Every structure is written in C-alpha cells, then in structure tokens.
Amino acid sequence: MCRNVLFLFVFLIGLFFISSCTNRTTTISGTIDKQTKLLYSNPDLAVCFDGFLDTLVPDDQGRFELRLDLKEGRFIFIRTSGSRYNKYLLPVQPGEKYEISIDENNGLLAYGPNEAGIKLYQSVWNEGLRPMAMDWRAVFENDTFSRDEMIEKVKQEELTGFKKLLDNKKITRSFYKLIVGDRDCFYASISAGLYLQDMLKIYRSPKTDNSILAEENTMKQLQNIFDRYKPDDKNLMKSPSWAKYALFRYIEFYKQYFTKHINRDNIESLINADSHFSFWFEQIRQSFRGETLEPVLALLIYRDGGVSSNKLVKASIPVFQYFKEKYPESPYLPYFQSPMNRMLAFYTGSELDPSIRFIESGDSIDSFSELISQLKGKKLYVDIWGNWCAYCREEFQYKDSLEVILKQNNVIPLYISLDEVNQDKTWEALVYAYNLRGIHFRANRAFIDDLRKLYRDEKNENPGGNEKKSFSIPWYMLIDENGNILEKQARRPSEIVATKRLSD
Known part of the structure; x- marks a missing residue:
C-alpha cells in the first residue's frame, strides 16, 4: 500500500514538473x-x-x-x-x-x-525579403555550382552564424533548432518557387520533345523537394514561410502541374481562384490529414476566399461551410468568420444589413456633380476605392471608429467603387464582407473620366504642363449638405480616428 502511494506521489510530481517545463x-x-x-x-x-x-x-x-x-x-x-x-x-x-x-x-x-540570435535572425530575415521572386534566379546563378548547390550553400552560410552563437553559448539549442527548421522551410520554398517558374516557362513555349523532357526533369526536382521537406511536417509549420510553401507552392502550383489540371491552353489562369478554388480544396483534403488539415483550409479560406485577397470568391462559400461543420470550435474562425458570414448572406439574399444602401440606376450617372446632386441635404464623407487597392482595404479596419465620429458630425459615408461590373457582383459582396455601412455607388467609365478631371483640377493646375491622366486611391473628400466640396483631399479614416477630428 505504501509503495502504491509513493508511486502515485512520484507520478503526480512528475506530471507537475513536465507541465511546468512545457507550458x-x-x-x-x-x-x-x-x-x-x-x-x-x-x-x-x-x-x-x-x-x-x-x-x-x-x-x-x-x-x-x-x-x-x-x-x-x-x-x-x-x-x-x-x-x-x-x-x-x-x-x-x-x-x-x-x-x-x-x-x-x-x-x-x-x-x-537569445538576444544575439534574435538580432542575427532579424538581419537574415530582412535580407530575405529584399529580392523579389523573379530576382532569386539571379541570386543563385553561379558558374561553379548548380542552382541547388548554391541554395544549399547560402543556407549553410546563414546557419553557420547561428552555430557559432550556439557554440559560444549565446543562444540555446532549442532556439537554434527553431531557426534551422525555419531556414529549411524558407529555402525549400525558394527552390520550389524557382522550379515552378521553370515549369511556367516550359508551358508557355511550344510543345516539343525537348520541352517534354524538361517538364519531366523539373517535376522530378519538385518531387524531391516536397519529399525531403514534406508540406505536412509539423516542425516546418512553425516557420513563417510555411503558409506560402504549403499552400501557394505545393497546392496551388505543384498539384496543378502534377495532376495535369493545367495545360498550355489555361496556363495564364494558373492561380485564378475563381477557376481553381474547388480543385485546391480537394487537393488539400487529399494531401493533409489530422492536425495539419485545419490550418491549410483556414489559410485557403482567408487568403484566397476573399477575406484578404482582391476579391471575394463565390466558390469559397461551400468550403467555409465545410470548415465550420468540421471544426465548429476552430481557433482560426474568428479571423474570417464574420466577413464570410456576411458574404454568405449576400449571395443567399438573407439577413442583409439595411444600413448598407446601393444607389439604384447607378450606370446612368456619368459625373460626380450629378451623383452629389441626388444626395443634397446630406453631409458626406466620400471614400473612392477599388477591390484591387490594398491601401483602400487597409483603411476599412477603422470603419467602426470612423462611423462613431461621422455620426457625431451628422455625416454619412459615401463609398464610390471603381470596380468593373461582373456576374457575381463582387464589389457588392465585398461591401457586405467588410460591413461598410453607408451609401454605395459603382462608377462607370464616364464617371471615372469625370473624376480624373476633378482630381486634375486639384493636382495639376499648370496650363503649360502635362495633364495628369489618372488619379490615386484611396481618395477621400468631405461634402457639405448643399453639395459643395469642403475638402477635396480629406483625411484618411486612420488619420481621423487617430486625432478624433473629421477635419482641421
């Protein structure tokens, strides 16, 4: 009996020790x-x-x-x-x-x-951000070594610096192991990206015996990379490069080449989410299991479903519904559930926010003054944007705080979209996804030309100079209740929220 009690005591102490060391x-x-x-x-x-x-x-x-x-x-x-x-x-x-x-x-x-290791990693990571994707090819060109050898050489040179810190006890072994996994994933992603560029070049050229052989050899090299650094490796998942490696390189490029889902006729739509979203979803379900399936699906919905991309993809809705059913308590849901639910409501026509109003017969309005004349009696904060504009979408994060300030000043937001009209009404869906309460209008070509003139009057008043033929967005204006422009270049939402003032 005493031995059993002693064993239980030691066991509980062990559990406490393990818990305290690992959490x-x-x-x-x-x-x-x-x-x-x-x-x-x-x-x-x-x-x-x-x-x-x-x-x-x-x-x-x-x-x-x-x-x-x-x-x-x-x-x-x-x-x-x-x-x-x-x-x-x-x-x-x-x-x-x-x-x-x-x-x-x-x-x-x-x-x-690990202060010295953090400092070294900051320099390594910042250096890795500098070359654009197409520049990596030039970085690894060498007369003595092959591209693969050069990539490995550069990686080992980076790791040598961390190994010296480890030997001098400036960093811990666990810190060093974390960095090694990250560099493995980073350079595997770079290497895969370069071979995928090779494939793109092959597919854009005429089909010959040589191109067929080059395609086979390139696919073998890609297979070797993904066999050595498996996309579902949990250690690689810790790396900030893993999202691009697993989703972008492996699923959205390699799997399409591997399954012959891409050919010379549709090569230019290689990463078009509208065309390939359902295919990517199926490939993810086949390629990932258990704990690794959830984060890759979350990345697909967030990155390519429209939450962070240029436009919303209707094909992402069934994937989102599948995700919610499979992972109802997923920690990833808070990052995309609200905009996806609003997009779902838009496409199903249910529970739409009545404070979001679209101007009817907008295509017949050809000028800014004509639009404003229809809204006389209302003070307006005008936001001119487009779904491709990252800075425009970045400002939407301040919309809730902005709305409070606008209400205090009896001002209504007017959003003017420069998006092209399409079958799925993408810009309207995006309005609901971002929950942009206010009045909405989509500009036609004549209206955009009129905006150019309005912008040019403000930005280029030199009669002898070259007229500015375009304007930059986001562009904000402040209009009074009589339709007069009070500020042609008004503050951004982020600036208004920071100062809590609508204007100077």
Whole structure:
C-alpha cells in the first residue's frame, strides 16, 4: 500500500514538473505610441501567418505587456496599427521575458534571452525579403555550382552564424533548432518557387520533345523537394514561410502541374481562384490529414476566399461551410468568420444589413456633380476605392471608429467603387464582407473620366504642363449638405480616428 502511494506521489510530481517545463509564460513588453495598437500573430495557432493577428491596446503611457503560455519556441509576427508594410518577426522561447522597441530606422530591437540570435535572425530575415521572386534566379546563378548547390550553400552560410552563437553559448539549442527548421522551410520554398517558374516557362513555349523532357526533369526536382521537406511536417509549420510553401507552392502550383489540371491552353489562369478554388480544396483534403488539415483550409479560406485577397470568391462559400461543420470550435474562425458570414448572406439574399444602401440606376450617372446632386441635404464623407487597392482595404479596419465620429458630425459615408461590373457582383459582396455601412455607388467609365478631371483640377493646375491622366486611391473628400466640396483631399479614416477630428 505504501509503495502504491509513493508511486502515485512520484507520478503526480512528475506530471507537475513536465507541465511546468512545457507550458511557461512568455512575456513580451515595450512602449509604443499610445494612439496605436500592437498587432501580433497568435502563437497558439499551429501556423505562423501574418494575417491571423490579434490586437493589444497599450496603456495611457503607451506601455504594453503581452503574456503568452507557450509549450515550445515560436515565431511571432509583430506590427503596429497603421503600418501595414513595417512588420517584424520575433523568435521566442517558453518562459522567457523580452523587451522590444522600434528604432528610428523602423528596425526591431529586442532585449532578453537569445538576444544575439534574435538580432542575427532579424538581419537574415530582412535580407530575405529584399529580392523579389523573379530576382532569386539571379541570386543563385553561379558558374561553379548548380542552382541547388548554391541554395544549399547560402543556407549553410546563414546557419553557420547561428552555430557559432550556439557554440559560444549565446543562444540555446532549442532556439537554434527553431531557426534551422525555419531556414529549411524558407529555402525549400525558394527552390520550389524557382522550379515552378521553370515549369511556367516550359508551358508557355511550344510543345516539343525537348520541352517534354524538361517538364519531366523539373517535376522530378519538385518531387524531391516536397519529399525531403514534406508540406505536412509539423516542425516546418512553425516557420513563417510555411503558409506560402504549403499552400501557394505545393497546392496551388505543384498539384496543378502534377495532376495535369493545367495545360498550355489555361496556363495564364494558373492561380485564378475563381477557376481553381474547388480543385485546391480537394487537393488539400487529399494531401493533409489530422492536425495539419485545419490550418491549410483556414489559410485557403482567408487568403484566397476573399477575406484578404482582391476579391471575394463565390466558390469559397461551400468550403467555409465545410470548415465550420468540421471544426465548429476552430481557433482560426474568428479571423474570417464574420466577413464570410456576411458574404454568405449576400449571395443567399438573407439577413442583409439595411444600413448598407446601393444607389439604384447607378450606370446612368456619368459625373460626380450629378451623383452629389441626388444626395443634397446630406453631409458626406466620400471614400473612392477599388477591390484591387490594398491601401483602400487597409483603411476599412477603422470603419467602426470612423462611423462613431461621422455620426457625431451628422455625416454619412459615401463609398464610390471603381470596380468593373461582373456576374457575381463582387464589389457588392465585398461591401457586405467588410460591413461598410453607408451609401454605395459603382462608377462607370464616364464617371471615372469625370473624376480624373476633378482630381486634375486639384493636382495639376499648370496650363503649360502635362495633364495628369489618372488619379490615386484611396481618395477621400468631405461634402457639405448643399453639395459643395469642403475638402477635396480629406483625411484618411486612420488619420481621423487617430486625432478624433473629421477635419482641421
């Protein structure tokens, strides 16, 4: 009896020890502008992706503290609100404390454990962002080594720096292992991308015996990459490069070549979500199992279904419904459930928000003054946008706070879309997906020409100079109740929300 009690006691102590070692609080703190918010990728998710972001609001002094219960080392994307393209990547370990700040050159400074390794990783990661996809070919051209040898050589040179830090006990072994997995995934993605470019070139050329042989050899090289670095490897999933590697490289390109879903007749629609979304969905279900299936489907819905892409894809609706049924408690749902539900409501014609109103017979309105004349008596905040405009969509995140300020000033938002009309009414669906309450109008070609004249009057008043033939968006204006333009270049929503003032 005593032996059993002793055994149970030792067993419970062991469980407590294991739990305390594998699930410890990691703290990331610092100071930012108190008017901004800290956005960070959720480390509880299996995949590190800069679209699945949570928000942390600093205190009145701009101080913030992020507390995370990590079981293993993870990468975390970090950026501040309003800085879409200044994002940072922080490799962290369980149970450690980090102090971070942004320097005058918009670089990330991190102080704490593995500090030297974090600094080295920042330089490596930033360097990797510089070459565009097509430039990697030139980076790895060499008279002595093959492209594959050059890629491996560059990777090992990077890892040598981290190995020196490990040998000098400047970083821990677990930190080093995290970096190795990331570099494996990053360079596997680069290598696969280059071979996929080779395939694209082959498919765009006439079919000959040589091109058939080149296609076979290229597919073998791709198969070797995906066999060596398996897209469903859980260790690779920790890398911020995995989303592109698993979804973009493997599913959306390689699987289409592999299954002959792409040929010389439809090669230019290779990554057209409208044409291939259902195919990608089926390939994901065949290629991923268990814990890896959920994050890849979530990435497909978020990235290619329309939540973050240029337009909404109607074919994503059944995939979204499948996802909700299979993973009703999924931690990924909060990042795309609301816009997808609104898109579903639009296409099914149910539960549409009555505060979203479209101007009828919009195609017959050919000028800005004609449109405004129909809305006399209303103060208007005009937002001119297009679904392809990333900056336009970025500003939509401030719409709820903007709406409060507009109501206080008795102003109504008027959204003017420059999108082409299509069968699926994509721009209308996007309005509901973003929940843009207000009045909506889609400009025809004559109306857009009139906007060019209006913009040119403001931007180019030199009669002897070259007239500006286009205008940039997003473009905002403020109109009074008599239809007069009070501000032809009004503040952006982000600027209005930051200052809580509609105008100067």
